[in-house]
Amino acid sequence: MNTRMRRAAFAVAAGAMAVSLAACGSAKESGDKSDSSSSAKKGDAIKVGLLLPENQTARYEKFDRPLIEKKVKELTNGKGTLQYANAKQDATTQAQQVETMITDKVDVLIVDAVDSAAIKNSVQKAKDAGIPVVAYDRLAQGPISGYTSFDNTTVGKTQGEALLAALGSKAKSGKIVMMNGSSTDPNAAQFKAGAHSVLDGKVNIGKEYDTKDWKPENANANMEGAISALGKKNVVGVYSANDGMAGGIITALKAAGISVPVTGQDAELAGVQRIIAGEQFMSVYKPYAPEADAAAEMAVALAQGKSLDTVAKDKVDSPTDKAIPSVIVAVVSLTKANINDTVIKDGVYTVSDICTSAYKAKCDALGIK
Template identity: 80%
Template structure:
């Protein structure tokens, strides 16, 4: 397992991501439970991840979180794991199983941030604290860690405008946003629009069901048909998986325009090196995973989060949630060496093997 050597970064300024309706202040574990503290390192932590369509969850998030929990507990913690495979109903059943198994804390990356609210409440009613991971789940969660998701969208929008240059006004772009069940998708979308609105015309915009590449591919084919292939100057794609489906549709139509992405998936890095995809957003998973593990262990042991979570975030149902927000980097062919290679996310041979060797040489990717 490779671990990106990046320190956990936190901001000093409180961030409000949503503050609608009435909400209670989150329980960040400020009180100490003698029963929790008595457990020491012999704790049980549940980990629920949302899907396996995106490569990151099984390749990075799960092993990084599990390794950090083991490190923090001298290898004594028990970890119960499940992946919901993009099924909100299945994830609700998995939460029930975690409650039955009497985990001390649940790290939850929600398939549907709103639908999971009742499950979060059930867990809390059973005495289980919930750490929302990567997506801001509704309900009485005790802690949250993710990336600065509005900044992700801004980074994508800025990169797309830079790639378009003087061509920004010469045609239209297609926006391929993420799933409406993922609150992060709305933040990516908001950030991107804050940068591109008024600077380029959006010809077609889609909220792509379940983040699936095949759905993005179908949407892109529809956009090409509606707009005409000579009218499209660029594509905003909210993540790399969808970018792959989009690029397949563009190639089939004989279109070569800048396409954004997110997650720095291996296939995307290779497309970037080869000039097929303009950029991705590199999100160092190690600090996000470490923050989730640290908060979960602290809560399970009855400790406060004061030294871990320096940010505060509001959801639609909780206020002042102790949070860790991790910054991101725009990944292009110019900084592959200084990001995913330097941090050990991928090796040179993984990126530059086979047909990508000559492209890597041209792009200056070094062993």
């Protein structure tokens, strides 16, 4: 995706940013963009529509939804309400959900698109109805008013760098398999590009897949096919774009009697436990609270007819729109070494969540207690 981003000089960044700098717009231009969909200023009694893409990945129901709802309540003195729907990985369903939100006259929409291109017409319909749209986690096409996500190219780079570190001198001793995310998700393309920028020329890529709908069972089937094609003795590592797929991949590897480094993303509980057990090498920890808070802050401001200038310090271009006010959140490489300092310290999981009886001995050995 050709995405350009402008960071304010004082914004916090981690690593090289995934998007190129956009030309600076004036405060007036940013304010005009933010306010264009809001016909009148409103108080705290606003209705925020939240549309999430699927429920197979643990993060959406466990973290994103409750965090956004909590922040909306906080920002509106308890008067704001959240109307929620999950598309369960169906773009047509999500389009119908947008129609319902428009009919129900929500004041603003937060949308994590199943298909970033297919959602374009729905975003336009919301705008035409005077409802601004905040793109959440995935950069939707159409006239969106704000966007928040992580530095997605850096996510891929972080995964690639971790895989190279795990392989060490064995990096070119065999083949790696690349299990990318769904082709309908623009983030997947950025993860893939970031990973390739690190891995190309330093490993031998034996097989590469774009995994339909990010489903673990599809990743499992792809991995079985890769093992059959390459031979189990020739597979030295696997780039997996997220933890859910890593689970399916590791099941296939175990069945073939293979133990090699596997990457991931999202710091799902099962992924963290696999890292402790030595089955998965790493995950990318993406602090959901800053992302969710940014989405809620932009949504409330837009619903109340306010500018996003004080909330969104970045600017991002989509294929259909320019200089979208945005908040880009940094990511962390999660390994055995920093579980205490990341997901436990931030309260994502407790020690008892992670260190169940099956993992207690491994946790004790790593000092997780």
